[in-house]
Amino acid sequence: MKITIASGKGGTGKTTISTNLSSYLAIGADVVLADLDVEEPNSKLFIEGDLVFEKACDKRVPRWIKEECTLCGKCEEVCRFNAVIKVGDEILIFPELCHSCYACSELCPTGSLPMIPQKIGELKHFKTENLDFVEGRLDIGEEQAVPLISQVIEYVDEKFSQDTIKLFDAPPGTSCPVIEASRGSDFVILVTEPTPFGLNDLKLAVETMRVLCQKFGVVINRHGIGDNSIEEYCNAEGIPIIAKIPNDRRVAELYSKGELIYPKIQEFETALKQIAEFVGGIK
Amino acid sequence: MKEIVIISGKGGTGKTSFAASFAYLEKENAVIADCDVDAANMHLLLDADFRYQEDFYSGEVAVIDEENCVNCGDCKEVCRFDAIHVTDDQHRVDPISCEGCWYCSRVCPVEAIDMKTQKVGDFYLSMTKAGSEMVHAKLGFAAENSGKLVAKVKNEAKKLTLANKKEFLIVDGSPGVGCPVISSLSGADLALLVTEATVSGLHDLKRVYRLVKSFNIKSACIINKYDLNADVTKEIEAFLEEENIILVAKVAYDETFSKALSQAKTIIEYGDSNLKTEIEKSWQHIKNITKELK
Amino acid sequence: MKIVFTAKGESWDSPMDPRFGRTDIFVVYNEENDSLSFISNADTETMEHGAGLQAAKKVLELSPDILITGNGPGNKALEILKRSKVTMYVGAGDMTVKEAYNAFLAGKLAKFESRV
Incomplete structure (x- = not known):
């Protein structure tokens, strides 16, 4: 019950x-x-x-692997929640805003954003x-x-x-x-x-x-x-x-x-x- | 113009009840904003007339165009929110579960998924029985209060206050410690914290004050039901002193609150009572505090 | 020196906007050639969350020396802003852009470092 x-x-x-x-x-x-x-x-x-x-x-959030990244900006473009932002030659992740939709991670052409657990x-x-x-x-x-x-x-x-x-x-x-x-x-x-x-x-x-x-x-x-x-x-x-x-x-x-x-x-x-x-x- | 946010x-x-009473006392000299949109109740006490309405849109949900959908299942596969189900051999979106992340629409090979903005509530401008203008909103089912909606309510209220050269903007703030309350505090001259002498009242006062403090906003406090628990009241007073928060009033447990409420009246209209005197004094005190601000 | 203001309009006489992330407009004053320009921040109005981050990104791209605002940006926006050399001043929320500039010159605005 x-x-x-x-x-x-x-x-x-x-x-x-x-x-x-x-x-x-x-x-x-x-x-x-x-x-x-x-x-x-x-x-x-x-x-x-x-x-x-x-x-x-x-919850699962993306982590940026700098070495693999080509800075194409696809991740920022697909994130509807402003959780992934490209600033200069860096990709910044804001875990509090992430809804764990996996779009940035799975649509990244080089696999530079694996999803990892975040408390x-x-x-x-x-x-x-x-x-x-x-x-x-x-x-x-x-x-x-x-x-x-x-x-x-x-x-x-x-x-x-x-x-x-x-x-x-x-x-x-x-x-x-x-x-x-x-x-x-x-x-x-x-x-x-x-x-x-x-x-x-x-x-x-x-x-x-x-x-x-x-x-x-x-x-x-x-x-x-x-x-x-x-x-x-x-x-x-x-x-x-x-x-x-x-x-x-x-x-x-x-x-x-x-x-x-x-x-x-x-x-x-x-x-x-x-x-x-x-x-x-x-x- | 001074903006007072009550949280x-x-x-x-x-x-x-405090916010509505202050609004009633200040009459047409104040503009009122109800940012407590999860439980928007101020209109009941101030008899708002809902003279202007506008649809409020927020967030998006996926909508599958069934004529063009080839039922390949790619959308269902990528959805992390279990929002896409197959019924009668057709993929369909459960709008309650959909987070509006767009992932499905991006992977759909035939572009059969549209993201549609949703009407989540109504936005209103009203005249109150006190002769003041009021800005408020109502959220519909499953809609979430957001910084965006609160920002809209506050923005419109501020414009009205400035355009009509009113002295005060009285804001009934949002609950909790999240984005909406941050948005309701933004730009405030004074944060008035209303707490009660209970263990949970103190617990939540401390949590929300951390937020106010980070915005460097001058703070004052009313302890309601102070006589329920002398020990907790003492603890609250010590906390206020330590944090340099002005104690505006200690108000006794009083059923006049609910009685007035049941007649849809503010405490001020309900008739003479200790509580009425207490609230009149408090408002005067608050006005004096705002005069001393830069 | 390049100075950015959060404002509700485009001119010296416009009122300041105390908000950072949801400010209507960024007014940009370039002291070198005494020119005033502006960029709109209206796109953040439709964002439920993370408005401050997009606003911070705009400021970063303007690469000013000074930012003058009302309340100061939130922690997430600061994460972005700290990648620039900008110095932030707060407490100008009730002024016009001109008044805010004068108050800054007179050293009357508080420097903003970070939130608690």
């Missing part, structure tokens, strides 16, 4: 829900949580565990008492999140059995990284809050899920703080509302310290139970 |  937790906008409580839900589910099942918000991975702040595995993640970030695997946690962290300045996200997903798929519940904490927004994080999942939980901002961003996220033909449902966080427009929208669109988490200042306080919420707040635990039951019924 | 690194800190 693979579940992605996403949200149209940042700050809706996506990380709070994924860290708490994974810990809660881990009481009675094998669970792994993967933080795919590789540009701003924050889940680790809420999870204490021992590092059991780490590795550098690569873009790290994958870390932690173990707590009953939960596995995997995190991808993109190096600062690196712009390609997707290759790292797919490597983290791959690691999780290989390492854990079919019976393990796999939770993926997606990056915010509706762009390529979110799509990468949602595509292979059995179900996507969209976390939103009951305000006009929340609704505006939820609509974008719903549109994305529909184009991907992805099954999804909504969790309303901070319920009671705003209006009913999210519920009205979901009802009109036939989108299941999985749980409503009541607004509570104590949640914000626990979050601010990086603590888990459900062991201390009953209503929060009830909401997690509803999510767990809903998810359990999907299969 | 936060992480979502949910109240950045847009």
Whole structure:
């Protein structure tokens, strides 16, 4: 079972829900949580565990072999991403801009640009008492999140059995990284809050899920703080509302310290139970 | 003209609520630019009228001309993004996976692959309920915010500010630490960092400040929800002092933010509150800071 | 001496463009023969990424002694610019080209070395 937790906008409580839900589910099942918000991975702040595995993640970028090069300029001409630039009698490579399309390398008439691995970030695997946690962290300045996200997903798929519940904490927004994080999942939980901002961003996220033909449902966080427009929208669109988490200042306080919420707040635990039951019924 | 860019690194800190309130206070004397195009929300609070629209194009996708395609499979072979599949004996491009690298179109022996620019969103000019002009954009499905789009929004906003001799350009900046936020900071007189007293708020503040610092832009900070966690607030204050960032205000956890939001009102319109007074003072403080800049 | 400015127009009275990579125009002043010329940088407008690199390449080809701009180029553009002998000055983003030139002569602009 693979579940992605996403949200149209940042700050809706996506990380709070994924860290708490994974810990809660881990009481009675094998669970792994993967933080795919590789540009701003924050889940680790809420999870204490021992590092059991780490590795550098690569993408392939060209390397210039000066001796073979005739400075014909074909590489610069075919690169759509400004990652290969001919300056005087040098070919400069800007790995952060490279999309690893291989065009420069394979279209080079003299084979002067072999593709070599270049580090873009790290994958870390932690173990707590009953939960596995995997995190991808993109190096600062690196712009390609997707290759790292797919490597983290791959690691999780290989390492854990079919019976393990796999939770993926997606990056915010509706762009390529979110799509990468949602595509292979059995179900996507969209976390939103009951305000006009929340609704505006939820609509974008719903549109994305529909184009991907992805099954999804909504969790309303901070319920009671705003209006009913999210519920009205979901009802009109036939989108299941999985749980409503009541607004509570104590949640914000626990979050601010990086603590888990459900062991201390009953209503929060009830909401997690509803999510767990809903998810359990999907299969 | 002074350009103030409001950024936060992480979502949910109240950045847009502050930006909209400042815009409301400054009325027609400011031009507003919403560069948070991933989650463009400012128009909701300022009741933008979308009076001018323009299509925004960015990136390209491969399109196979099925009449001329000989289905040799060269394109599929070179594609590193698994974007070309054969369905019903015809090679077809999955536009979501296509990176727009042009490799397939370059190797196609019969030149049956065209690269088409895609409409990825809409660009708008609006009048707000505060009487100010606003420049904003909306991205469509799977579109990625880019330095290019942010640059367009900011450029148009700056032109308007200069042409109409307005005093302030208020920019709601992009999230994260990537190309869009760099583009939104470019040319700013003051970067206003809105953070919150949470461990992740502090974490992301430090990350985004590294960027601001590299641009040598004068910085100020508002700590929102400061009373949630006294220890983190202290840590943030120490960080601000160390980096010589002006602390504009510490604002208490306040549900007025969401309540005002639910009525599509800025804090200023929502009625008298401590928060309103706090925001009015903050804006005055920010204006004073900009006066002292060269 | 050859001086390049990032600007929004083609003349001495044009406002400077504080941006490097996405500047509208590079204005080129040749002190030797007191001539002012310009080259467009409009092609970078359509680039999502790497605009600074193409702009830096243009500057390199102009081979000026001095570059005067607003914020200063980013790290990737610097990688290219350091292959030229150009000295960079920043902080002229709010001026006109003429004012920026005068400020440079008066030693009022900060020299730009590199980013943190």
